[in-house]
Amino acid sequence: MNAQAESAQRPIDRWFASYSGDHRNDTNQWIHVFAVPAILWSVIALLWCIPVPITWFKAGLWAALAMFAAWMFYWRASRPLGFGMLVVFVAMAWFTRWVYDTHGVWNLLYAAIAVFVVAWIAQFVGHSKLFEGRKPSFFTDLRYLLIGPAWVLAKAYRKIGWKY
Template identity: 35%
Template sequence: MRKIDQLFAEYAESHHNQTNKFIHWICVPLIFFTIVGFISLIPTPHFCASYFGCISVASIVALVLVSIFYFTLSWRISLIMLLIMLLMEHFAYAINVHFKENSWIIYLYIFVITWIFQFIGHKIEGKKPSFLKDLQFLLIGPIWLLHFILKKIGIKY
């Protein structure tokens, strides 16, 4: 069994309840987005491109590191997640420009509220979140959801 399949199987152990799964489909992408948003606020130089906006050096470093982790599991998932992260970075840039110095408050509210729902989901499930056992599961959650989409449309990961 490939490492990615082992990680998905282990992650799935605490995600059987339909309510918990539903909560995860909403909250995991939002939490991931808030992390992208927080990283985009780290004061580092920015590179700008027409129609995209600007991306900070801190964001580029984070994208590269996360992509490397995902690449060790699956090159397809790594490529798709890189595109998703760039799209999230684009939206984070738009929020940062529109709300200026208050954008961190938006990320904080979303982050706190979604984590509250995550813990409610795990309370309903009756099992602790996977990341309490191993922090790498914080990065597995988003691709665990992605793998369901890929299976549905017939793309091997």
């Protein structure tokens, strides 16, 4: 790619190109399609479990603040991805709130920890010599922890013919 074409490329396209370079194996990609959203939900649920010290705020405040900050990153990177991630965040927040209300904070916490551990094990298996044989992208830059969910969403967009 020449320098002019590269400079015209959006930052999100450069992020995805780099991320895709660490995710070439089909099995590892499929693992990511399931594990990345699971990790995203588990982080939201873990943040939901942190007590809120001021009584006029409700449980979920820390999760809402983190989702808003992440959403701003996605919105700036791509409006279509921003809208999609907003839908993802609302759905995950709704589900988390439902689990919290019906099963309590401790069961939500235990479920979030279990999902987090299992999903990360799956991620590392996908990156092992058994499949990908490359280290996870976030070892080079922690921002790839935000790129992963957008990358999975962009894959879904491409599959249904939407532009991101």
